[in-house]
Amino acid sequence: MEVENLAEQLCLEVRELSLGTSGEIERICGAPTSLRFLRDFVLPNKPCIITGAIDHWPALTSWTNSYLRASLWNQRVSVHSTPNGLADAVVDVDQLHCTTHLTSNGSLARGNESFSVQEEGYPVRGLCCPLDGQKSTTIDMHEARNTHILSAHGCEGDKGPCKFCAPGQRIYLIDPLQEKNLHYISKQEGHDDVMLLECNCRDLKSSSLDIHLKGQKKLSKDAVEIHDEESSLMTGLPIDTAHGLCRKEGSQQQAFFATAYVEHVPFPEALDMILHSSIGSGVAYAQEQNSCFLTEYSALSADADTHIPWATEAFGCLPEAVNLWIGNEKAVTSFHKDHYENLYAVIAGEKHFTLLPPTDIHRLYIKEYPCAHYEKCEGKFVIEQEKPVKFIPWASVDPYPPAELLSEARFKFPKYFNGPKPFTCTLQAGEILYLPSLWFHHVRQSPDLEGRTIALNFWYDMQFDIKYAYHNFLESLIVKL
Known part of the structure; x- marks a missing residue:
């Protein structure tokens, strides 16, 4: 109990000292200098939204569905599918x-x-x-x-x-x-x-x-x-x-962690799968976290920068990966953290982020879940548990449960629902979110008039320094509670 109280105190103190208590994320008009970005946001591990920094990208106006089909007509791309839109998720x-x-x-x-x-x-x-x-x-x-x-x-x-x-x-x-x-x-x-x-x-x-x-x-x-x-x-x-x-x-876990079914199809087919996604029959999400913008989607690389110059200077390196994401409102990303400094740029539609700093790890009820993955059999989704059996630590909290389950969620996860406000923002086309390393994030999306949401994100290596050591120490304490 003493550790829990100290964790709660840490959660409040970091807001009072650095992040603020409103749950709002600071906005910057125009590209910042690398010095300001490093000093005001990277070093304090603080998110921000940058507007007007990618207005010169042709992708913002040219990436219509017809343009994408024509540019990628014979390119096979990775599509991640689930029956419910929840890939890499615990239910x-x-x-x-x-x-x-x-x-x-x-x-x-x-x-x-x-x-x-x-x-x-x-x-x-x-x-x-x-x-x-x-x-x-x-x-x-x-x-x-x-x-x-x-x-x-x-x-x-x-x-x-x-x-x-x-x-x-x-x-x-x-x-x-x-x-x-x-x-x-x-x-x-x-x-x-x-x-x-x-x-x-x-x-x-x-x-x-x-x-x-x-x-x-x-x-x-x-x-x-x-x-x-x-x-x-x-x-x-x-x-x-x-x-x-x-x-x-010895565990009381009541859920599994499952990853999506992955297939490689021609882009026009992938786009049709996304546009016709439905809960039950399947929700498709075109993405692959291996710098797919420079591989599968290299035909589009002239339409957007392959790095963010002021971020590259601040971090002292080029991004390790540049990933393209195409989906619709049915695809949801569960709470998780990445060991990267993330610059997330929206090209079409909107992205809705819910963020928690690393100090809030105790509020997410991290537990170990058995791993599984989706397959398809005769056109239907089936799920297979990983063999040999392995477990992965993952956040248990869904911040937006169905209305009929909200009271139950509040009862099960009081530290999340009764704690300080999470940081939330809606990222529109042409805007960039700086998502600091180790921040937990949950992502929803809204499509544009053509029925899709498109984003590019740039993963820069994080510094495995004293902050990383402190976070690991905090995580080890919380997991033992």
Whole structure:
């Protein structure tokens, strides 16, 4: 508790001494001198917005959709896709109950969209739960290879039991009957196959559980073993029986960290994917963090500077990477930090930034999450857990949860929602944001009249100096809380 209090004090003190308490970011008209930029912003690790510094870029007026199609008509580019617009993101299992459920034929549904299911681990032969008022619903996942079965435990008053494999691949077993559910685990003798059967209490009154698995096998009531929330389900990865999550030993994590499905397609096709993105069927984002502006998009390099002269002089080096980003309002970037000094320039549309200084790390509830990634199978998104299993520390906070989940988010993350104002800004076309190294940032976007948001960012190497050492020390303290 003492460390938490000291962290709160540090959070307030840095605002009083340097950053201000209004949550506003200072604006500069015109390109600053390298000396002013270094003295007033880089050394104090303080963000700013620069207007009028890139008005000479042809990209601001020439990058229409037709121009981009013509310039890149035969160029293959990297497209990162997810079913929900959340790439490199963590989704809390409790935040998904109201948006997704399993359909009676075993596919994942949200609205009118469906997904397939795939995880790493044990093959699943069948999974059953009460759904939409039915006593049982058979979900045949026989074709899902390397699937890991995760138990859920529901009780009266819960929103419903759930089965979860990773962020974005939201697999929920909604129980509209709101009665206590029991979960049955069965392992076929001599096999690693695991069956999870979830039935309403009333089903126990029948002589057998009327559940048919692939091959028309019926599992009788006497053939199953009942496990409560205190039970250990199976060997292998530890299982959180309360929420059905693969988790690190001793951890209470209830979510996964997932990266996007990446494909390389001709630019005109990539642009169409972006313009027709929709939650459920897929949200596309053209980007690759390997200086793609100078590689995949080199045909456009004459339309914008490949470095920011006054920043290059201040940092004493050219940027390590220049990245191009093309997306729409459905693509959202979760809270994270970069080990770069970042100059972020908007070409079309708007970017909406929510920023926290490195001293606010305790407010983001950094936890370690199991890693996973999206794949596509027969045109549908599936998600695979990384193998061997590995974990990554990531921020748990979504600063803009759906309205129906806001009160829950405030309860779970009081340090964020009840703390000092985050720094926020909207960056319009022709403006640059200086985003200092190690600052946490969450990014949303609004498209222009042509339906896209375009930005260039310049990553300059940060100095791994005493500030970096202090931040690592603070982070190590916070993680141990």
